[in-house]
Amino acid sequence: MVSQITNNDKFCMSKSLVFRRAHDKITNKDITLLIIVIKILVITIVVITIDVIMCRIILDKKNTMTAQTFSDLELDDILIHNLQAQNITTPTVIQTQTIPVALDGKDILGSAPTGTGKTLAFLIPAVQHLLDFPRRKPGPPRILILTPTRELAMQIAEQAKLLTESTHLSIATITGGVAYMNHAEVFSENQDIVIATTGRLLQYIKEENFDCRAVEMLILDEADRMLDMGFSQDVETISAETRWRKQTLLFSATLEGDGLNDFANRILNDPVEINADPSRKERKKILQFYYRADDLAHKVALLTYLLKQEELKKTIVFVRKRERVHELVSLLHQAGIHSCYLEGEMVQAKRNEAIKRISNNTVNVLIATDVAARGIDIDDITHVINFDAPKTADVYLHRIGRTARAGKKGTAIMLVEAHDNELLQKIERYIQEPIKLRTIDQLRPKTKAPKPATKKKPSQKAKLKKASKKEEIKKKKIKQRHRDTKNKGKPKNQ
Secondary structure (H helix, E strand, O other): OOHHHHHHHHHHHHHHHHHHHHHHHHHHHHHHHHHHHHHHHHHHHHHHHHHHHHHHHHHHHHHHHOOOOHHOOOOHHHHHHHHHHHHOOOOOOHHHHHHHHHHHHOOOOEEEOOOOOOOHHHHOOOOOOHHHHHOOOOOOEEEEEEEHHHHHHHHHHHHHHHHHHOOOOEEEEEEEOOOHHHHHHHHHOOEEEEEEEEEHHHHHHHHHOOOOOOHHHHEEOOOHHHHHHHOHHHHHHHHHOOOOOOOOOOOOOOOOOHHHHHHHHHHHHEEEEOOOOOOHHHHOOEEEEEEEOOOOOHHHHHHHHOOOOOOOOOOOEEEHHHHHEEEEEEHHHOOOOOOEEOOOOOOOHHHHHHHHHHHHHOOOOOEEOOOHHHOOOOOOOOOOEOOOOOHHHHHHHHHOOOOOOOOEEEEEEEEEEEHHHHHHHHHHHHOOOEEEEEEHHOOOOOOOOOOOOOOOOHHHHHHHHHHHHHHHHHHHHHHOOOHHHOOOOOOOOO
16 A cells, blocks of 8 residues: 555656646746747837837927928017018028027027028027016126128118017127217117127227126127138137127038138037028029120120119129229219219228118119128119129129028129139039020120130140159159168079
């Protein structure tokens, strides 16, 4: 009996061991499968999370880019009302991209062609900031805007005054060509926004007449122009004086060139780069074409003929030098065309008078040098004529930006001599579209159009010279080892 029980126990024990081993095997497989399932679930959750984040980013960008009105940008009612009073209801590309980022308090490195609403792109967030955070006591300026020219400073000041209408905010300008007493109110009274040129402002800072400690936002408009005019050191000094600021916005027509990028790196702190290319609809606003001219006399004849056409209601004629300005004014006067002019080193009162004359339609032709190219903002300019070709394609872009403003259309005409043909090709490459040729029957050019520049085939002489140079370089590259020269002159063992 005992032995039978023992055998049964053995049988039961062996059976239980078999089941236990089988159970252990199944458990290991289950654990392995469970680990694989958990890994798949984790990966799935991570992928879904990334997709959700990306969708939110895309939707945020889409909402920003497709803002149909300024109300979509969550602006103050006073700002929206003042914009509507100017018949401005739809933000441009640069405005939809810049305003939300600026309202978040981030530094901006922005680029947009002239005439695309760049001024409002930085004025609107600046004014919104002042309305959101009003000061308790009057004091020195909180927003400082730097510009390269007086005309541009006055233009921004006018837009700022329209934008801040029915508010407690005050606007002031500090520019050269104005007596010191005219700026006394800036130093004595409460000021919220100051628009200044670098030279005169720096003078007042050195004299300790301008307090930079309250500046919360520094805005640099047309920074590339400032660098071209040699103001980089002045701007960096002003930037150092306003080191307590919270935000810096830098705007330029283009972001090309190492000089501008190095300058921006010294001024800005982790900026958001905004490169707002205008939409196709905005690009088509300016009709561009050119006329070929044989010489200066032919160019004057073409200009005179064009200015007498009815469709040229208000025109700016651009030239390179001041001497050409006075020459053209005299020649046009002889042809019965009255004009005013702008040039460098003009007294501010005369500048204002010239702009006033063309603005109120006393004359319909303004002749200007490139010094004034970026500072003119005159309503209803229908045509821009490049009498002298600009020095660079960038300057060309700023010249033609004087027309087709505020959603209107305009025309840009260029008078091209033979030596300007290469520059014309550079401009076409820069703007990425061809400029069409037009002719006037009675003023057709007598000379043939120059052929487009192509690479010439090298002559036989040049080829031989190049080949000989290559051989010389090869000879220099061949190394002479010491072991090849140490036994030189000794007879070889035979």
